[in-house]
Amino acid sequence: MQRKVSKIGPSTLMVSLPSKWVKKYNVKKGDSLEVLEEGKSLHIYAEKTSTEAKKVHVKLEQENATLARYYLAAAYRSGADEIEVHLAKNTIRNDKEGKDEDVHDFLQRTVEQFIGMGIMRNTPSLYVVKELAAVKEEEFDTTLRRIFFSLMVTNDDLITNSRKNNSAALNHLFQYADTQVNRLVDYCLRMLEKTKMMNPVLYTVILHLEEFGDGLKYIAKQAAQKKVDATTLALIEQIKQLLILTEKYFYGGKSEVLVEYEATKRVLREKLNEAEKISDPVIWLKINKMMGQTAGIINAKLLMQCH
Numbered sequence: 010m011q012r013k014v015s016k017i018g019p020s021t022l023m024v025s026l027p028s029k030w031v032k033k034y035n036v037k038k039g040d041s042l043e044v045l046e047e048g049k050s051l052h053i054y055a056e057k058t059s060t061e062a063k064k065v066h067v068k069l070e071q072e073n074a075t076l077a078r079y080y081l082a083a084a085y086r087s088g089a090d091e092i093e094v095h096l097a098k099n100t101i102r103n104d105k106e107g108k109d110e111d112v113h114d115f116l117q118r119t120v121e122q123f124i125g126m127g128i129m130r131n132t133p134s135l136y137v138v139k140e141l142a143a144v145k146e147e148e149f150d151t152t153l154r155r156i157f158f159s160l161m162v163t164n165d166d167l168i169t170n171s172r173k174n175n176s177a178a179l180n181h182l183f184q185y186a187d188t189q190v191n192r193l194v195d196y197c198l199r200m201l202e203k204t205k206m207m208n209p210v211l212y213t214v215i216l217h218l219e220e221f222g223d224g225l226k227y228i229a230k231q232a233a234q235k236k237v238d239a240t241t242l243a244l245i246e247q248i249k250q251l252l253i254l255t256e257k258y259f260y261g262g263k264s265e266v267l268v269e270y271e272a273t274k275r276v277l278r279e280k281l282n283e284a285e286k287i288s289d290p291v292i293w294l295k296i297n298k299m300m301g302q303t304a305g306i307i308n309a310k311l312l313m314q315c316h
Contacts, residue, residue, distance in 0.1 A: 067080050091139045092139075146200065155193050164245075172237075187226040210313055217303075244293070245292070247273070251303050
């Protein structure tokens with residue numbers, strides 16, 4: 010739809026709001042509207058009232074711990090102000106450890122990973138999780154940078170402990186290192202939804218980072234089981250350099266960094282081709298996929314620069 014721009018006073022321009030939209034969201038004189046600028050576009054949002062709190066219901070019946078975690082993370086990422094978890098049993102199957110565990114212990118651990126939310130009610134058949142701290146748009150960039158930083162630290166630890174063939178430390182990386190990345194990823198996605206910053210390109214970048222972290226996790230698991238040879242170690246070091254250049258280009262956007270990224274990726278691809286038959290095939294596949302994740306972030310940045 011088109012709207013004609015009117016002038017009020019010596020320097021104020023005004024555009025009328027569509028009456029259908031005004032009625033739908035009950036916008037009245039004196040109300041506050043959120044106006045976000047994105048290039049040539051302006052996005053206008055009617056502020057939420059306290060009666061519009063978003064509540065999500067999750068029923069845990071036959072689901073195992075992995076599926077239950079997916080459901081709960083989806084509710085959190087969606088920007089829910091309140092999550093009601095209805096329990097059919099007092100145990101839940103943990104296929105990763107091959108045993109049943111107390112569902113309440115599982116929920117406590119899961120909710121601890123949800124930044125800004127906490128358990129408000131806990132009964133044998135119901136958990137109520139509510140938002141404790143409002144999401145702030147200005148926290149987004151800091152949190153996204155922390156994801157990059159966490160991945161760098163994990164990659165460094167992976168290289169150091171692979172060199173030393175430290176199986177215990179590598180198993181620890183597999184078990185715990187990815188937890189912080191996932192926590193920050195979930196929070197970034199929640200912020201995009203809650204602050205109405207939702208941008209498909211940024212959403213894609215965050216998911217690529219999450220996948221990169223998963224790659225590091227499973228490389229650590231494989232390295233703990235089988236000593237990493239010099240060729241494979243060189244590949245792990247090369248993927249770290251590619252991540253460094255990806256972050257540098259994402260935040261700087263300089264063409265010379267993009268040129269260096271492409272040259273580094275070309276070298277890594279050549280090394281992968283050489284190592285395909287002589288190195289660990291699991292690690293080879295993970296690094297090949299992680300290289301694709303960095304390319305996805307680079308392409309997303311290029312798309313952002315076109316707007």
